[in-house]
Amino acid sequence: MGLAPRYPVRTERLALRPLTGGDLDALVAYRSLPEVCRYVPFEPMDADTVRERLAADWARRRLDGEGQSLVLGAEVVASATLVGDLLLHWTSVTHRSGEVGYVFHPDHAGRGYATEAVHGVLHLAFDDLGLHRVTARVDLRNTPSARLARRLGMREEAHLRENEWFKGEWSGERDYAILEQEWRSLHAEGCPDLRAPVPATVVVVPDLVGQELREGHVEIYDRPIGVRLLYRHPATGADHYLVRYPPGLVAAPHRHRAAHTFVVLEGHLEVNGERLGPGSYCHFPAGALMHHAPAGEEGCVFVAVFDGPQDVEPAGGDGGA
Numbered sequence: 189m190g191l192a193p194r195y196p197v198r199t200e201r202l203a204l205r206p207l208t209g210g211d212l213d214a215l216v217a218y219r220s221l222p223e224v225c226r227y228v229p230f231e232p233m234d235a236d237t238v239r240e241r242l243a244a245d246w247a248r249r250r251l252d253g254e255g256q257s258l259v260l261g262a263e264v265v266a267s268a269t270l271v272g273d274l275l276l277h278w279t280s281v282t283h284r285s286g287e288v289g290y291v292f293h294p295d296h297a298g299r300g301y302a303t304e305a306v307h308g309v310l311h312l313a314f315d316d317l318g319l320h321r322v323t324a325r326v327d328l329r330n331t332p333s334a335r336l337a338r339r340l341g342m343r344e345e346a347h348l349r350e351n352e353w354f355k356g357e358w359s360g361e362r363d364y365a366i367l368e369q370e371w372r373s374l375h376a377e378g379c380p381d382l383r384a385p386v387p388a389t390v391v392v393v394p395d396l397v398g399q400e401l402r403e404g405h406v407e408i409y410d411r412p413i414g415v416r417l418l419y420r421h422p423a424t425g426a427d428h429y430l431v432r433y434p435p436g437l438v439a440a441p442h443r444h445r446a447a448h449t450f451v452v453l454e455g456h457l458e459v460n461g462e463r464l465g466p467g468s469y470c471h472f473p474a475g476a477l478m479h480h481a482p483a484g485e486e487g488c489v490f491v492a493v494f495d496g497p498q499d500v501e502p503a504g505g506d507g508g509a
């Protein structure tokens with residue numbers, strides 16, 4: 189077992205091949221960009237770093253055993269331009285498992301090159317290396333990468349919350365996977381249409397009441413509250429939060445720019461003078477003046493669904509409820 193491709197590995201528009209010293213400038217052009225490195229484990233690279241990697245781990249041309257990674261460049265054949273690079277990591281011989289990674293120049297985004305290249309690498313992984321399962325780990329905020337994985341038929345298997353202290357903050361990830369039988373059935377009539385619309389992601393957050401919440405400091409409260417972002421719409425910025433008000437919290441009257449809805453899960457919430465218990469729902473029009481706090485001394489847990497970013501501003505001297 190092992191993988192020794194005959195290079196170049198051709199796809200419709202690309203040649204996948206080992207990187208060489210001649211790729212130095214092209215690699216630095218995108219691997220030095222902070223935006224490219226935002227959700228990947230490495231920091232922006234300078235020419236010296238790229239040169240070192242080319243001479244070391246990127247020089248590998250074949251996979252001989254588990255724990256090894258093969259890094260290939262993706263070159264557009266028509267223009268002989270290196271537009272990105274890909275990684276196939278052989279995780280386990282016993283479990284016949286592997287992982288893919290990919291980094292592309294943003295100047296060449298949106299044309300399906302990355303999708304086409306990763307598709308080519310999956311052919312190597314399943315057809316030549318004989319893997320049973322290939323995964324991709326994607327930062328929760330990396331929507332283009334998640335779309336790419338789904339476009340290739342990879343299923344979302346896990347949604348990890350704050351699993352890594354990553355570049356100065358807690359980050360979560362979605363893990364995608366495809367099994368050899370799924371790969372075969374996708375290819376029952378040849379390669380699938382990689383331009384087909386990507387199915388929408390269904391966001392599922394089970395056990396709301398059992399969620400761990402992060403301490404949040406919001407200017408309208410006299411102490412930190414517990415908060416977790418459940419979902420943010422990538423285009424509109426609409427936020428969904430799970431919120432815990434600690435007992436005795438004092439809140440100032442305020443307005444949110446976006447309309448929003450609360451569903452109380454635990455305890456009691458006082459909203460503009462109304463007392464809401466578990467299972468209660470209330471809706472606030474955009475910009476409406478409001479006051480809400482835990483009712484009495486007990487704390488309370490609720491879901492807040494905003495139609496847009498949750499921007500809040502204290503109501504200042506214009507009164508409260």
Ligand SMILES: CC(C)(COP(=O)(O)OP(=O)(O)OC[C@H]1O[C@@H](n2cnc3c(N)ncnc32)[C@H](O)[C@@H]1OP(=O)(O)O)[C@@H](O)C(=O)NCCC(=O)NCCS
Nearest residue numbers: 224290291292297298299300301302303326332333382383
């Ligand atoms: C992740 C990354 C490779 C995705 O790049 P991308 O440009 O979205 O991916 P592609 O090159 O496959 O292009 C896909 C887009 O082109 C469109 N497209 C155009 N022609 C296409 C074709 N022939 N085939 C497939 N898609 C095509 C697709 O519809 C898609 O657009 P959409 O997402 O708006 O629907 C890129 O953002 C990147 O390198 N980021 C930095 C590194 C990184 O985060 N890597 C991932 C770590 S997990």
